[in-house]
Every structure is written in C-alpha cells, then in structure tokens.
Amino acid sequence: MNHSICSADRATHLKIVVVALAAAISLAALAISSHITADVASDKITAVITAGKPVAMTRTDLTVMR
Template identity: 45%
Template sequence: MNHSIYSADRMTHLKVVVVALIAGIFVAGVGISARVNSGDGYTQAARVIKAGAPVTTATSNASMVR
C-alpha cells in the first residue's frame, strides 16, 4: 500500500474522488432534509411592527442627540 497521494496510481485517485463525491452528496442531502423538516412548512407570515408613542426619559443625565 502506497501512503503518498503524489505517487498513487489512477485508480487510487479515482477512489478518492468517488468517496469525496459521495460524502458531499450525503452532507448536502442531510442539510436539505434538515431545512425542509424545520416544522414551519412552506407558510410564511408577514409580521408588522408598528411604532408606538414617543418616549422620553426624565431621570437620565445623558445629553439627547436628535
């Protein structure tokens, strides 16, 4: 068994590429399945945040910048 990637033959390089491709597909599949099964489904709700009344602080000594 040759432990150097530089002097490895063509079949060894092919095996490394195939194993890396399978691992990449597996990681992508796990990521996609985790995202799809997040519980929210495909529904999106618009959330509206409205501004309230202006608030001033009377007990602070900090200068107010407008």
Template identity: 50%
Template sequence: MNHSIYSADRSTHLKIVVMALVAGVVVAGLGISARVTDDSFTQTARVIKAGQPVTVSTSNASMVR
C-alpha cells in the same frame, strides 16, 4: 495499496474523488431531508416606533489636537 497521495496512481485519485462526491451527496441529502416543514413557526413582522430624541451634551473623552 498506496500509502502516499504523491505516489498514488490515477485509479487511486479517481477513487478518492468518487468517495468525496458520494460523501457530499449524502451530506446534502441529509440536510435536505432534515428540514422542518412544520408551518407553526411562522414569523410575524413587528413595528418598532422611535421614542423621544436624545441629546448627549457631556463627554468624558479627552480631546487631542
């Protein structure tokens, strides 16, 4: 058994890569299977109309020249 990744041989590196790929496939599979397929949560478009225009005439900011 190799206790350091630096001194590990080729088969140990291959085992690490294979386990990472298997874990990635499992996570992706769980993510795909956990999707909600219920269509009762459909989104509807809402129209927002602009109100009256607003004019800002005063400011408390100091002006530096």
C-alpha cells in the same frame, strides 16, 4: 503501501474522488431533508416598531448638557 497522494496510481485517485462525491451527496441530502420550512410571512400579522426619544450615551454617569 504508498501513503503519498502525489505518487498514487489512477485507481487510488478515482477511489478518493468517488468517496468525496458520495460524502458530498449524502451531506447535501441530509441538509435538504432536515430543512424546516419557514412560515409564510403573509399569514402572520407583524407589529410595527416605532422609534422612541433620542438618547445621548456617554461613558460616565454625568448629565449631558446641550
């Protein structure tokens, strides 16, 4: 048995491609089947968030004077 992919024959390369393709298809099918549909945004009323007062941030607890 040869463990090197470089010196493998054509049948071995074909087997690797088939196994990889089957794994990719099964993973994609699993991902599509487990996808949860999102709620439509137009069905919900969203709250409007407004900005508050500006705040000056410092690294110390001292009061900032402007």
